[in-house]
Structure formats: C-alpha cells, structure tokens
Amino acid sequence: MFSKGHKFFVLKKRWVAVILLALLIVFGCVICTSAIKTSIQPKPTRCIVIDAGHGGIDGGAIGETTDVTEAYLNLQFALKLKKLCEEYGFKVVLTRKDMKGLYSLFAKNKKKSEMQKRKEIIEKSAADLVVSIHMNSFGLSTARGAQVYYAPESESGKKLATSVQVALHDEIEYAKLTPKEEEFYLLLCSSAPSILVECGFLSNPEEEQLLSSQDYQTKFCYALLYGILKYFAIN
Numbered sequence: 422m423f424s425k426g427h428k429f430f431v432l433k434k435r436w437v438a439v440i441l442l443a444l445l446i447v448f449g450c451v452i453c454t455s456a457i458k459t460s461i462q463p464k465p466t467r468c469i470v471i472d473a474g475h476g477g478i479d480g481g482a483i484g485e486t487t488d489v490t491e492a493y494l495n496l497q498f499a500l501k502l503k504k505l506c507e508e509y510g511f512k513v514v515l516t517r518k519d520m521k522g523l524y525s526l527f528a529k530n531k532k533k534s535e536m537q538k539r540k541e542i543i544e545k546s547a548a549d550l551v552v553s554i555h556m557n558s559f560g561l562s563t564a565r566g567a568q569v570y571y572a573p574e575s576e577s578g579k580k581l582a583t584s585v586q587v588a589l590h591d592e593i594e595y596a597k598l599t600p601k602e603e604e605f606y607l608l609l610c611s612s613a614p615s616i617l618v619e620c621g622f623l624s625n626p627e628e629e630q631l632l633s634s635q636d637y638q639t640k641f642c643y644a645l646l647y648g649i650l651k652y653f654a655i656n
C-alpha cells in the first residue's frame with residue numbers, strides 16, 4: 422500500500438516527465454524547422470559568360486566546302502548554349518549577340534579593341550565562369566575533333582576544362598579526352614575560370630557539315646552544359 426505522500430511524489434515525477442517531453446518536442450520542431458529553412462535557401466544565381474569568337478570584319482575560319490564562317494557558327498553555338506544554361510537557372514551574359522564586331526569603329530587596331538571589349542564585359546558581369554566558342558581549321562583536312570583549352574597555371578580553369586572535355590569525349594565522336602594549356606588572351610584576361618572550346622574543324626568536310634547542323638549543335642551544347650554542371654557540382 423502506498424502513502425498519500427508517495428502518490429503525490431509519483432504524480433509530480435510524471436508531470437516533470439510530461440513537461441520535459443513537451444519541451445523536447447518544441448525544441449525539436451524549432452531545430453527541424455530551421456534546418457529545413459537552411460536547406461531550402463536558394464543558391465545565388467551563377468553567372469556564365471558565353472563568348473562567341475570573331476565577328477564583324479573578322480569571320481574567322483571558313484568552311485572547306487561551303488562559305489560558312491566560324492563567326493556565324495560560333496554565334497549559333499553561343500545562342501544555343503545560352504538557352505540551355507538559362508533553362509538550368511544560370512544567368513548568362515553574351516559578349517557578342519549578333520554578327521557585328523565588338524571593336525570600336527574608330528579603333529586603328531580592331532583586334533585589340535575587340536579583345537578589350539570582351540574583357541570589359543567579363544569583368545562587368547562578375548562571371549563565375551567563361552566559355553569562349555570557336556571553330557578550328559588546319560592545313561590537313563583529316564584533322565578533326567573538339568578540343569578544350571585553359572590558361573597555364575589556372576587550377577580552376579584546368580578543372581573546368583577537364584570536366585567539359587570529358588563530357589564532350591563521352592558524347593561527341595572524335596572529341597579529344599584531355600584539355601590543353603594555351604595562352605589565349607581570353608583565358609588570361611580575368612580571374613574567372615575560363616575555357617576556350619574549339620568545337621571542331623571547318624577544314625574537315627564531314628565535321629564542317631556536322632558543325633553546321635542544328636541537331637549536332639544542340640547535342641554539342643548539351644555536352645558543354647553537362648560539363649559545366651559537373652564542374653559546379655564538384656567545386
């Protein structure tokens with residue numbers, strides 16, 4: 422048989438347990454809610470600068486069997502890649518939006534003026550990365566395959582270049598497996614991780630045809646996007 426005092430003590434203990442449990446639930450909920458809130462914080466929008474090489478009086482390389490210019494194809498690729506990147510939530514800045522050159526009409530040295538403009542656009546955009554699009558050409562028509570370049574001694578450039586080169590190699594026939602170092606102005610003009618993609622050879626008739634095809638351009642740009650996404654996922 423229990424005494425009244427003992428019963429009161431047991432009841433008191435129960436109340437303490439109930440209050441403690443309630444406090445645990447409340448604090449647990451607060452912690453959970455703040456954890457969920459933290460996990461759904463939107464990531465800051467990443468900015469990608471897509472640079473279509475050449476333009477204006479500088480058409481770049483010319484097709485082996487047609488008069489298609491590199492400047493025109495660079496822009497087609499840049500516009501397609503822009504659309505895909507925007508669909509994936511990136512902010513995209515194009516250096517060149519049409520076939521006009523980026524140089525000042527009054528500049529004596531148009532090439533220098535044009536490159537300066539590209540640099541200004543990259544700096545102003547505070548780019549998270551830069552992708553410059555070009556088409557290759559070579560004396561031997563058998564040369565073919567996409568090649569990605571990065572600036573020597575740029576660790577972030579090398580990581581980005583490797584990610585994109587591997588993605589291209591996986592998806593695009595003849596694309597090289599390993600990126601190369603090169604001191605291109607565009608790769609050196611800012612601190613943003615930067616790559617220059619030579620999408621293929623206009624001097625190779627088969628590749629010229631592929632590079633001019635809408636389907637191939639889309640497939641190629643998806644591979645570029647995949648490489649960019651992989652780079653951002655790891656870094």
Ligand SMILES: [Zn+2]
Nearest residue numbers: 474481555556
């Ligand atoms: Zn070029």
